[in-house]
Amino acid sequence: AQRVTQPEKLLSVFKGAPVELKCNYSYSGSPELFWYVQYSRQRLQLLLRHISRESIKGFTADLNKGETSFHLKKPFAQEEDSAMYYCALRQGGKLIFGQGTELSVKP
Amino acid sequence: DVKVTQSSRYLVKRTGEKVFLECVQDMDHENMFWYRQDPGLGLRLIYFSYDVKMKEKGDIPEGYSVSREKKERFSLILESASTNQTSMYLCASSSGTGLGNYGYTFGSGTRLTVV
Numbered sequence: 001a002q003r004v005t006q007p008e009k010l011l012s013v014f015k016g017a018p019v020e021l022k023c024n025y026s027y028s029g030s031p032e033l034f035w036y037v038q039y040s041r042q043r044l045q046l047l048l049r050h051i052s053r054e055s056i057k058g059f060t061a062d063l064n065k066g067e068t069s070f071h072l073k074k075p076f077a078q079e080e081d082s083a084m085y086y087c088a089l090r091q092g093g094k095l096i097f098g099q100g101t102e103l104s105v106k107p
Numbered sequence: 108d109v110k111v112t113q114s115s116r117y118l119v120k121r122t123g124e125k126v127f128l129e130c131v132q133d134m135d136h137e138n139m140f141w142y143r144q145d146p147g148l149g150l151r152l153i154y155f156s157y158d159v160k161m162k163e164k165g166d167i168p169e170g171y172s173v174s175r176e177k178k179e180r181f182s183l184i185l186e187s188a189s190t191n192q193t194s195m196y197l198c199a200s201s202s203g204t205g206l207g208n209y210g211y212t213f214g215s216g217t218r219l220t221v222v
Contacts, residue, residue, distance in 0.1 A: 009147060044213040086149060093138050093157060095211060097150040
């Protein structure tokens with residue numbers, strides 16, 4: 001069955017520290033993966049998609065098919081990065097989401 | 108420029124009531140979705156629709172139904188609300204199935220409390 005796993009419920013780092021939010025998936029086929037972010041009191045929004053190979057707000061994510069992972073990384077965390085992050089896998093026309101990781105960046 | 112609008116931000120309903128959650132999008136999207144968001148469980152798909160009058164069950168459809176009479180509107184119905192349906196409900200829409208630019212646009216959510 002297709003599944004997305006985010007093993008960390010909460011990740012707490014200090015400002016300026018590197019950040020890595022983990023995402024593993026199971027999918028039989030060529031996966032299409034996304035990261036969504038929800039800042040406090042805001043709606044869920046797309047952060048980046050692997051197919052675009054983009055960097056948004058300093059975040060990057062590389063698809064590793066061998067490890068079936070799509071970890072989200074940022075070299076220097078900022079306080080404004082504090083939010084809820086969801087990894088998602090596309091299955092046809094719908095998205096399967098992971099459990100979410102709350103990132104807390106302390107000053 | 109709000110694109111996906113959920114009619115209520117907060118709702119409090121009694122056990123056994125029939126509850127309607129409304130979602131409207133103004134982007135002419137074909138696909139619409141209802142998820143519930145719970146801490147530690149992430150987003151779980153309840154129902155979705157790829158076209159007017161079409162609906163498909165998601166992963167947790169029990170206790171829910173949907174209606175899509177017009178392309179822009181997708182309603183979630185709780186036939187007889189129960190306390191375990193207390194949650195944040197998110198509506199989303201997307202256009203087509205093309206590669207490269209696929210993604211959801213979410214509404215701001217409806218926090219439903221069943222007492």
